Amino acid sequence: MAAAPKTLVEKVWDDHVIGDDLLFVDLHLVHEVTSPQAFEGLRTAGRKVRRPDRTIATADHNVATGPGEPDELSQAQLAALERNCADFGVRVYPLGHRRNGIVHVIGPELGLTQPGMTIVCGDSHTSTHGAFGALAFGIGTSEVEHVLATQTLPQRRPHTMRIDYAGELGPGCTAKDMILGTIAQIGTDGASGHVVEYTGAAVRRLSMEGRLTVANMSIEAGARAGMIAPDDTTFAHLEGRPGAPQDFDAAVERWRRYATDEGATYDRTVTIELDGIVPQVSWGTNPSQVAPITGVVPEPADETDERALRYMDLRPGTPLSDIAVDRVFLGSCTNSRIEDLRAAAAIVEGRRVASSVRAMVVPGSFQVRADAEREGLDRIFTAAGFEWRGAGCSMCLGMNPDILEPGERCASTSNRNFEGRQGRGGRTHLMSPAMAAAAAVTGRLTDVRELVGG
Amino acid sequence: MKPVRLISGTVAPLDRASVDTDQIVPKQFLKRIERSGFGEFLFYDWMQQADFPLLWPEYHGAPILVTGRNFGCGSSREHAAWALQDFGYQAIVAESFGDIFATNCSKNGLLTVVLEPDAIRELLDSAPAEATIDLEAQTVTLPSGRAVPFEIDAQVRERLLNGWDDISLTEQRADEIARYEAERERVGPDALAI
Numbered sequence: 001m002a003a004a005p006k007t008l009v010e011k012v013w014d015d016h017v018i019g020d021d022l023l024f025v026d027l028h029l030v031h032e033v034t035s036p037q038a039f040e041g042l043r044t045a046g047r048k049v050r051r052p053d054r055t056i057a058t059a060d061h062n063v064a065t066g067p068g069e070p071d072e073l074s075q076a077q078l079a080a081l082e083r084n085c086a087d088f089g090v091r092v093y094p095l096g097h098r099r100n101g102i103v104h105v106i107g108p109e110l111g112l113t114q115p116g117m118t119i120v121c122g123d124s125h126t127s128t129h130g131a132f133g134a135l136a137f138g139i140g141t142s143e144v145e146h147v148l149a150t151q152t153l154p155q156r157r158p159h160t161m162r163i164d165y166a167g168e169l170g171p172g173c174t175a176k177d178m179i180l181g182t183i184a185q186i187g188t189d190g191a192s193g194h195v196v197e198y199t200g201a202a203v204r205r206l207s208m209e210g211r212l213t214v215a216n217m218s219i220e221a222g223a224r225a226g227m228i229a230p231d232d233t234t235f236a237h238l239e240g241r242p243g244a245p246q247d248f249d250a251a252v253e254r255w256r257r258y259a260t261d262e263g264a265t266y267d268r269t270v271t272i273e274l275d276g277i278v279p280q281v282s283w284g285t286n287p288s289q290v291a292p293i294t295g296v297v298p299e300p301a302d303e304t305d306e307r308a309l310r311y312m313d314l315r316p317g318t319p320l321s322d323i324a325v326d327r328v329f330l331g332s333c334t335n336s337r338i339e340d341l342r343a344a345a346a347i348v349e350g351r352r353v354a355s356s357v358r359a360m361v362v363p364g365s366f367q368v369r370a371d372a373e374r375e376g377l378d379r380i381f382t383a384a385g386f387e388w389r390g391a392g393c394s395m396c397l398g399m400n401p402d403i404l405e406p407g408e409r410c411a412s413t414s415n416r417n418f419e420g421r422q423g424r425g426g427r428t429h430l431m432s433p434a435m436a437a438a439a440a441v442t443g444r445l446t447d448v449r450e451l452v453g454g
Numbered sequence: 455m456k457p458v459r460l461i462s463g464t465v466a467p468l469d470r471a472s473v474d475t476d477q478i479v480p481k482q483f484l485k486r487i488e489r490s491g492f493g494e495f496l497f498y499d500w501m502q503q504a505d506f507p508l509l510w511p512e513y514h515g516a517p518i519l520v521t522g523r524n525f526g527c528g529s530s531r532e533h534a535a536w537a538l539q540d541f542g543y544q545a546i547v548a549e550s551f552g553d554i555f556a557t558n559c560s561k562n563g564l565l566t567v568v569l570e571p572d573a574i575r576e577l578l579d580s581a582p583a584e585a586t587i588d589l590e591a592q593t594v595t596l597p598s599g600r601a602v603p604f605e606i607d608a609q610v611r612e613r614l615l616n617g618w619d620d621i622s623l624t625e626q627r628a629d630e631i632a633r634y635e636a637e638r639e640r641v642g643p644d645a646l647a648i
């Protein structure tokens with residue numbers, strides 16, 4: 001009898017489960033903010049890092065991306081990461097290292113993120129790595145300590161959910177619009193408790209960068225993880241990277257089996273219609289409060305909406321494209337890869353940032369920064385009046401001096417528009433890189449399709 | 455970790471949905487490398503607003519926080535669980551929780567209890583009355599005296615009731631892990647070799 005058909009996530013799970021409730025971790029990514037207490041725990045208990053070869057650290061959340069030193073507490077935290085990694089034999093890419101960058105950008109960039117792996121990190125956007133067909137999810141600091149000590153995590157077999165895209169993305173629409181539109185439809189807990197697999201022809205047509213954007217925001221729908229089955233796009237992206245397997249062809253053969261079998265079933269399936277969607281922007285304080293740029297600020301449906309409108313200082317019925325912005329942030333693990341910068345630069349080229357706007361580009365890694373400079377993207381941005389920064393999380397969460405002032409409104413390519421996320425009292429509108437670039441040059445939320453010819 | 459069994463006392467109400475961990479502890483307080491002392495940063499921005507209910511004297515020292523659906527969504531920061539616990543909460547009762555947040559709470563002996571909307575409404579409306587949570591019996595006794603049952607993962611319950619430390623439990627399975635590494639582990643990227 002043939003084996004029962006399995007979904008992608010079930011295959012990865014079965015390959016890694018020990019007994020029925022302990023998951024072996026192939027790759028553990030570490031950063032400065034969620035690890036110090038974990039290393040301290042190991043020290044107190046006299047434990048070691050079990051698998052330094054499966055562990056890698058970078059400094060990203062708390063680094064300065066502009067001139068000037070980080071404050072004292074930040075420096076202490078960055079120093080703690082370096083000391084902890086030295087003490088426990090873990091490879092670290094501190095600020096100043098050519099491989100430094102946002103943890104979810106450097107994993108794929110170095111070829112460490114591969115199909116069929118289990119990947120964890122003390123960060124909710126670890127779901128990003130699922131774009132390669134890995135089972136990747138965020139964990140807390142106690143779990144970081146657990147993985148450092150044992151290379152495993154107690155886990156329950158996940159519930160599965162399929163998000164299937166019908167139709168095709170229209171002009172001016174990107175992976176970001178796809179996922180924002182999805183969360184608008186299913187809600188911030190729409191995938192709660194599930195591992196999502198994204199399927200459909202539109203997903204297959206996305207570049208690796210686009211897939212990373214989609215998988216990145218899985219957590220904003222409450223999903224445990226988000227996965228996309230690997231294919232030739234995935235393999236081509238991996239080939240030649242430092243972490244890629246020596247015998248690449250054999251690896252590809254092995255990776256091809258990480259696809260959902262014909263006839264396998266999911267616990268839930270949702271279909272999202274893409275035909276007719278237009279570029280999306282968020283208007284509220286959670287990533288499901290999203291509307292098409294051609295629309296208006298909606299009437300509040302409940303008390304949560306009312307609070308959001310009050311915080312955002314918006315009135316129902318206002319056309320979204322009438323909303324003026326003060327700041328533009330191009331960056332974050334959602335949209336700071338080379339393709340994102342290219343898309344934004346294509347809009348910015350030959351134009352100027354509106355005089356009322358302060359705009360910055362923060363590449364996801366120093367590698368992305370170097371690649372962009374080789375292509376001359378930095379000159380396009382700076383000529384238009386953008387600040388060209390070092391790499392890091394920056395204004396995605398504003399732990400460093402890159403923050404919004406109270407009341408400032410920002411067009412942002414990041415993933416969270418929570419109250420105060422980019423700075424206390426700051427107001428965030430989420431959108432794609434091209435849309436953020438359009439907002440930068442017009443000074444208001446803008447339908448990017450108005451700026452591209454034809 | 456201290457064992458968790460019976461939690462009894464004042465119910466503090468936070469009648470909001472989708473409270474994310476950025477609200478529970480804003481990022482400017484994540485720079486500390488210690489595990490303690492986060493209570494003073496709890497709901498920091500909201501605590502600056504005089505009408506924020508959790509500031510009212512009747513809720514001081516309340517061991518139970520009751521709130522709406524999807525509490526603790528967003529960032530994985532365990533600082534959120536540390537802050538709630540450091541502030542004095544021993545249990546959070548909600549319609550649903552963010553996954554990572556609920557796991558973080560369980561690792562620290564902070565009990566998360568999921569109840570139906572009608573029971574949540576009753577708790578919110580009756581605050582600052584007292585309720586009792588019995589983890590062994592898996593019930594919450596509402597101020598009205600009505601006892602409502604709740605579900606909890608059997609392993610999490612066992613660990614909390616006994617105050618067991620997760621890492622020690624897994625270390626007892628070291629042989630199984632070693633066998634996995636020897637027999638089933640795939641060659642993967644070597645972080646030390648690249």
Ligand code: SF4
Binds near residue numbers: 060061103334392415
């Ligand atoms: S860029 Fe933003 S979302 Fe991504 S890891 Fe950094 S802080 Fe988190």
